[in-house]
Each structure stands twice: as structure tokens, then as C-alpha cells.
Amino acid sequence: MDDRINILIAGLLLCCTACVPHADPESAWMAAVPHKANVGAANLPDTIAPVNAPFAMPRFSTLKFPDYVVTVNPENIPAGKLATGTIQAAIEDVHARGGGRVVIPQGLWKTGRIILKSHVELHLEEGSVLQFSADVRDYHPAVFTRNEGIELYSLGACIYAHGQQHIAVTGTGKLVGPGPGTVRQQTMTHDVIERVVPLDKPVDQRVYEGDGGGTIFPPAMISPIGCRQVYIEGITLEQSAFWNVVPIYCNDVVIRGITVNSVGIPRGDGIDVESSQNVLIEYCTLNAGDDCIAIKAGRGIDGQRVNRPSENVVVRHCLMHQGHGGVTVGSETAGMVRNLYVHDCVFEGAGIGIRFKTRRPRGGGGESLYYERIRMNVEQTALRWDMLGSALHVGELASDTPLPVTPLTPRFSDITVRHVIVESAADFMKVDGIPESPLTGVSITACRVASDRFVRLKHAVDIQLSGIHFAGKDSTVNLYSCRNIGIERVVTGSMMRPAVVSTGNSDGIRIK
Missing domain, CATH: 2.160.20.10 (Single-stranded right-handed beta-helix, Pectin lyase-like)
Structure with a gap:
């Protein structure tokens, strides 16, 4: 079955490469993605503009x-x-x-x-x-x-x-x-x-x-x-x-126009939102020893005891320079992170752009997370889901072996990414899901990507990639133990033959 999927997808994706017209580089959405000169503390306006988010937010004021x-x-x-x-x-x-x-x-x-x-x-x-x-x-x-x-x-x-x-x-x-x-x-x-x-x-x-x-x-x-x-x-x-x-x-928290310099500081995060609601972060410039911005909600059984989410958080017009991640969700998410909207930001030099972290013993996770109009020059991965972690911190729970679902099994679902320009990265998208709690429900649309490698998904379900223009060395889509993966209107800028490697009982792979 896998061999037939590979042959079919390789052929169809090659046809997509030949037949789909390249997106107009001067299209409206690309023109709307900010450059680093437009964001950060140097551009802080005197007043707070209304927030237009995919969920209800209050009106913030000075x-x-x-x-x-x-x-x-x-x-x-x-x-x-x-x-x-x-x-x-x-x-x-x-x-x-x-x-x-x-x-x-x-x-x-x-x-x-x-x-x-x-x-x-x-x-x-x-x-x-x-x-x-x-x-x-x-x-x-x-x-x-x-x-x-x-x-x-x-x-x-x-x-x-x-x-x-x-x-x-x-x-x-x-x-x-x-x-x-x-x-x-x-x-x-x-x-x-x-x-x-x-x-x-x-x-x-x-x-x-x-x-x-x-x-x-x-x-x-x-x-x-x-x-x-x-x-x-x-x-x-x-x-x-x-x-x-x-x-x-x-x-009701407003953080605007601040500058953080903590490069070289272990755990030197820039801004961490912990189990808070109705938060606006705008026009900040961040050079961090760890994540530039991280959204968190408690850790493990202690976080579940408190059971308070971070929700209704908007991050806009920020400039993230050095840091482990530009905007990170996790890894402490026991009370859940929901209703996060990140838009009109520039990641210039971070290790990872949009970063998601969970660990089996820490519980919670994230849902209803939205990202759009973001420009990236990152060293590692533009979109990274690291849901297992390392044995150094969680021991055997970092294993790729399926385990029973418990109250401390985290999950990520309902994530939307669109109108992202990746000017440089090693990888566009890498997912390491949890075998018993795969990444679920991700839509990635209308992106311009220049990276060495394209996509690798492991333990993921209901993932849709659409309207991606990719220019890089390796346009392979690698799948392991995935279900219901949709790929349409993918344009590659290389002469390499696009292919999908489907292993680990992956099924429901759809190419248009």
C-alpha cells in the first residue's frame, strides 16, 4: 500500500509542479507582510489601535x-x-x-x-x-x-x-x-x-x-x-x-514598546504569559537567551490543580531577533493555551519561528491558535511542533512508543497559519507528535518558503497544506504514522522530483 501511495503522490505532486501557475510575487497578501523596519519598539505609536482578532477581545487603552x-x-x-x-x-x-x-x-x-x-x-x-x-x-x-x-x-x-x-x-x-x-x-x-x-x-x-x-x-x-x-x-x-x-x-494586560536584551542568559525568556487572560503584546523588540515570547499555563499536576488557561492573547507588530523561538506555546500548558493570535511580526535571527512544545507529564496543550502575516529569517525551523521533548528532562516519557492516554497527556489542535514569508530556514515544517496524542487539525495556506527542506510530519492527523510556494534543496514531504493529510497547489522552485515518503501505516493522503 505504501509503495502505491508513494508512486501516486510523487506523480501527482510533479504534475502540480508543472501545471500550477506561480503566485504573483506582488500579490496583496505578500505586500501586507511587514519588514523589520516596520515593527518593534522603534515604531511604537502613541495610541493603542483596536484589536481585530478571530475571537472576542476587549478594547485596550493607555x-x-x-x-x-x-x-x-x-x-x-x-x-x-x-x-x-x-x-x-x-x-x-x-x-x-x-x-x-x-x-x-x-x-x-x-x-x-x-x-x-x-x-x-x-x-x-x-x-x-x-x-x-x-x-x-x-x-x-x-x-x-x-x-x-x-x-x-x-x-x-x-x-x-x-x-x-x-x-x-x-x-x-x-x-x-x-x-x-x-x-x-x-x-x-x-x-x-x-x-x-x-x-x-x-x-x-x-x-x-x-x-x-x-x-x-x-x-x-x-x-x-x-x-x-x-x-x-x-x-x-x-x-x-x-x-x-x-x-x-x-x-487585562498591555505590554508595548519594550526592549529586552538577555542573550546568553539561560532561561532568559523575553515575555512569558502565564495563565492570564486578555493580553496585548505589541511593538516589542526582543533579543532573548531563550524564547522571545512564550505562552504558558502551568506545569503537570500542579498546573492542573490550579487549572487556569492562558487565553485571549494577541501579539502584533513585534520584532524578534535572537532567541530559541520567536513565539512559543509551552512547554508548560497544563491549564491549556487557547485563543492566541500572532500577526504582523518579523522573526529576524531566532532559532525557530513559530514553536510549539509539550511534554507527556505536563498535561494541557493548545487549541484555537492563529498566525498570519509573519516574515521569518530563522536558523532552524519555521514551524516546529516538539511534543515529546528529550530524555534529559522527561526520561522514558520522551520515547516514541505509544502509551496509555492519561490526564497528563497533552494535545495540540485547531491551528491556522497563513500568509507567512520564510526568507531563510533549514526546514519549513517539522512535527514530532505524541503517538497516542498526535498533532491534529492544522491548516497552512498561502506561504512563500525558502528553506533547505520542505516538510516532515510524524504522528499527525488532519493536516492541510495549500498554496505553498517552496524554493529549496529538498522538496520531499516525509510522512510517518500520519492520517488524513491534504496537499494542494504546492509549487516548487527546484528541478528536483517532488516525492512523498509514506511509512508507519500512513493513510488518507490526498493530493490535488
């Missing part, structure tokens, strides 16, 4: 605060002391008066953890630098946080908020993370987090304060938890100890 302003005065900082107390006193004052702005003027300000309060805008003027301490003690006491999808108490974030509303961090100043010191020395790096944190204990007993040189979980740069109306605009973040901007359990 947060307004009362006129009361407190400017932090360096003369109020005791000699030889950090600015933490002075900055925090200003925040408490503004909060107590019903709200307003705390201004950090030009200069270098060395500080420990800052805690934002409701109705307070922390504004960094041009030339101001908040340099966060490298000493674990300057983040005491431990606070409630979520680290890599698991709830615990540890250092929290350099700028932290819990249960607040109507808060902002704005300006053209800079946040610089901890340098060499106990924060980095005591960070847990020896194992995956679920094998370190005792998940059978109540959360308030999972405390990692770092006393006596003990393990800590590092602070993010900015992380509001359980907050409403969060607004972050304009600032630059560098040298993070961990993830940079991380809203957790938040609703």
Missing part, C-alpha cells in the same frame, strides 16, 4: 493615573544603602493618597525588590537605570510566585505585585538584573523543578528563601501575580536572572 507625583530624591537615600526603602516609601505614599506616579529620575539607582501597589505608575525617565541587587537577602521575605509553572514561595520578581489593580511600569529608562552574587549562585539548576519541589506539600510549605546558602528560584524582572489592569510600556530590560516580563494569573 492607563490614566491621578496627577499626584512623587519624584524619588537621591538625597533621601542613606549613605552606603540601597534605594529600595526610598523607592518603596514613595510607592506607599502614592498608593495611600489614591494613586499617581512615582518618578525615577536620571541616574543609577541600586535597589532590591520593589513592590508595586494599586493605582501606582512607576515611571523611569530617560537615563534612569534601576540596577537590581545580586544579594538574595535583598529579596526577603520570600513571596508567593510561580516558577516554571509550579507555585511556591521564593524571591518573586525584581518588580513584584500581588493582587493589585491598575498598575504600570513606563518610561524610557532601563532595568538591569542582578550581577554576580548569591542570587545566581544559589539558583536551582541541577534538576527539573518538579523533582525538586515537593508537590504533595501545601504551597505555603514550599519555601525557598535562600537562608544559609540554600536553593532559591530566581526572580523575574517584572512579574505581577493575580493583578488586573497591568500596563508596561517603553522600558528596556537587560541582564535578567530568569524570565523578563511575566504576568501570572492576570487579566
Whole structure:
């Protein structure tokens, strides 16, 4: 059966190559895909345009605060002391008066953890630098946080908020993370987090304060938890100890015009949305030590216990430079990621463009995910589904052997990709699905692709590729254990004979 499929598909796809006219390079959709000069922080507009997404979204606007302003005065900082107390006193004052702005003027300000309060805008003027301490003690006491999808108490974030509303961090100043010191020395790096944190204990007993040189979980740069109306605009973040901007359990979040530089930082993600709803990310420029933007929803049994999704998230007009992935879903998705819309972005130098990650013991997954008008120059793969992971992190669960479906078996489904220009990549599309939970329901249409290799699908069901113009060395479509795969209007720019290698009991292969 497989041999007959191979012969039939090879012939039909060759006919497609000869007979289908090439798409007009000046077509409307191609002209609408942005270039890197059109996106990122340098192009931030003054106002927030309405969001037009495939799902309902609220109208976002710039947060307004009362006129009361407190400017932090360096003369109020005791000699030889950090600015933490002075900055925090200003925040408490503004909060107590019903709200307003705390201004950090030009200069270098060395500080420990800052805690934002409701109705307070922390504004960094041009030339101001908040340099966060490298000493674990300057983040005491431990606070409630979520680290890599698991709830615990540890250092929290350099700028932290819990249960607040109507808060902002704005300006053209800079946040610089901890340098060499106990924060980095005591960070847990020896194992995956679920094998370190005792998940059978109540959360308030999972405390990692770092006393006596003990393990800590590092602070993010900015992380509001359980907050409403969060607004972050304009600032630059560098040298993070961990993830940079991380809203957790938040609703109504705007992140716009920020610049992140964390290249070389392990786990130095740019923006991570954790179990949050109604989020807009726009006009950001990201150079990350890990993923530029990642959408997450908790890890394994702890994430399922919380059971809060990330949903209604829009990413637009962003410029992703270096990073493991341009926009990634996962790998912590226990509460599900749904209603994500990424459009009008440029990935210029990332390892992978659009990236999906799950792991068998982490649960959840993603659905109703939409991507369009994206331009890519990536080093590895334009569209990558890595659903199994490696044995280094999940042991035997990374095996390609089918296992029984459990509550911790993740899934991805209902994904739409269209109007993507891949200017360079090693592979256009690679899928490693889970044998008992294959990737399901993906539509990829109207793409211009220049990559070394075309498509490899493993454990995938109901995949449709249509209107793809491919120019590359190897136009082979490799299928392993796939069902109901449709390919139509594929145009190749090479003289190589297109072919489909169908193995592993693949069936339902349709070519038009």
C-alpha cells in the first residue's frame, strides 16, 4: 500500500509542479507582510489601535493615573544603602493618597525588590537605570510566585505585585538584573523543578528563601501575580536572572514598546504569559537567551490543580531577533493555551519561528491558535511542533512508543497559519507528535518558503497544506504514522522530483 501511495503522490505532486501557475510575487497578501523596519519598539505609536482578532477581545487603552507625583530624591537615600526603602516609601505614599506616579529620575539607582501597589505608575525617565541587587537577602521575605509553572514561595520578581489593580511600569529608562552574587549562585539548576519541589506539600510549605546558602528560584524582572489592569510600556530590560516580563494569573494586560536584551542568559525568556487572560503584546523588540515570547499555563499536576488557561492573547507588530523561538506555546500548558493570535511580526535571527512544545507529564496543550502575516529569517525551523521533548528532562516519557492516554497527556489542535514569508530556514515544517496524542487539525495556506527542506510530519492527523510556494534543496514531504493529510497547489522552485515518503501505516493522503 505504501509503495502505491508513494508512486501516486510523487506523480501527482510533479504534475502540480508543472501545471500550477506561480503566485504573483506582488500579490496583496505578500505586500501586507511587514519588514523589520516596520515593527518593534522603534515604531511604537502613541495610541493603542483596536484589536481585530478571530475571537472576542476587549478594547485596550493607555492607563490614566491621578496627577499626584512623587519624584524619588537621591538625597533621601542613606549613605552606603540601597534605594529600595526610598523607592518603596514613595510607592506607599502614592498608593495611600489614591494613586499617581512615582518618578525615577536620571541616574543609577541600586535597589532590591520593589513592590508595586494599586493605582501606582512607576515611571523611569530617560537615563534612569534601576540596577537590581545580586544579594538574595535583598529579596526577603520570600513571596508567593510561580516558577516554571509550579507555585511556591521564593524571591518573586525584581518588580513584584500581588493582587493589585491598575498598575504600570513606563518610561524610557532601563532595568538591569542582578550581577554576580548569591542570587545566581544559589539558583536551582541541577534538576527539573518538579523533582525538586515537593508537590504533595501545601504551597505555603514550599519555601525557598535562600537562608544559609540554600536553593532559591530566581526572580523575574517584572512579574505581577493575580493583578488586573497591568500596563508596561517603553522600558528596556537587560541582564535578567530568569524570565523578563511575566504576568501570572492576570487579566487585562498591555505590554508595548519594550526592549529586552538577555542573550546568553539561560532561561532568559523575553515575555512569558502565564495563565492570564486578555493580553496585548505589541511593538516589542526582543533579543532573548531563550524564547522571545512564550505562552504558558502551568506545569503537570500542579498546573492542573490550579487549572487556569492562558487565553485571549494577541501579539502584533513585534520584532524578534535572537532567541530559541520567536513565539512559543509551552512547554508548560497544563491549564491549556487557547485563543492566541500572532500577526504582523518579523522573526529576524531566532532559532525557530513559530514553536510549539509539550511534554507527556505536563498535561494541557493548545487549541484555537492563529498566525498570519509573519516574515521569518530563522536558523532552524519555521514551524516546529516538539511534543515529546528529550530524555534529559522527561526520561522514558520522551520515547516514541505509544502509551496509555492519561490526564497528563497533552494535545495540540485547531491551528491556522497563513500568509507567512520564510526568507531563510533549514526546514519549513517539522512535527514530532505524541503517538497516542498526535498533532491534529492544522491548516497552512498561502506561504512563500525558502528553506533547505520542505516538510516532515510524524504522528499527525488532519493536516492541510495549500498554496505553498517552496524554493529549496529538498522538496520531499516525509510522512510517518500520519492520517488524513491534504496537499494542494504546492509549487516548487527546484528541478528536483517532488516525492512523498509514506511509512508507519500512513493513510488518507490526498493530493490535488
